[in-house]
Amino acid sequence: MDLKEIQNLIKFVANSGVAEVKLEMDDVKITIRTTLEGSTTETTYVQHIPAQGALPQAVAPQQIAPVAAATPEAPAAAExxxxxxxxxxxxxxxxxxxxxxxxxxxxxxxxxxxxxxxxxxxxxxxxxxxxxxxxxxxxxxxxxxxxxxxxxxxxxxxxxx
Known part of the structure; x- marks a missing residue:
């Protein structure tokens, strides 16, 4: 996604009246937040996500933790x-x-x-x-x-x- 596409996305979100939009693609994560009621404040975060093989070793336990935390919710999901x-x-x-x-x-x-x-x-x-x-x-x-x-x-x- 290039800069022009990001700028167009920001303009579209600002005109749509939506407070927040999150977009995740293969290598880019974008969050656009706007304040409503006529204010023009915009915050845009663009984060490049590294390829899976380039992740440091410290990230691996964090990826496993959410899966383990989701297991106690399994009975609620079944219900x-x-x-x-x-x-x-x-x-x-x-x-x-x-x-x-x-x-x-x-x-x-x-x-x-x-x-x-x-x-x-x-x-x-x-x-x-x-x-x-x-x-x-x-x-x-x-x-x-x-x-x-x-x-x-x-x-x-x-x-x-």
């Missing part, structure tokens, strides 16, 4: 495997309500049907209603209201039974 995850179809800002003075679309424990609106995601000043593609019961809401979300980020856990 949640019976649930269906509803994921974000777009990048934007997650809202649980259609407007600040309206009630939330869904709560934990609500039964939903196919086609019910679950939330709104704002992307580039457009508010996109996210509809359920399944019927079931909301088990968990995985994102806080007014939080930025990424494409394919889990939003809800639904029990289809």
């Amino acid at each position: 949640s495997s019976r649930y269906i995850t509803i994921k974000s179809p777009i990048i934007g800002t997650f809202y649980r309500k259609p407007s600040p003075d309206k009630p939330v679309f869904v709560e934990v424990g609500n039964s939903i049907a196919k086609g019910d609106v679950l939330c709104v995601i704002e992307a580039m000043k457009l508010f996109n209603e996210i509809e359920s593609e399944i019927s079931g019961k909301i088990v968990k809401i995985l994102v806080d209201d007014m939080s930025p979300v990424e494409f394919d980020q889990p939003l809800f856990l639904v029990d289809p039974s």
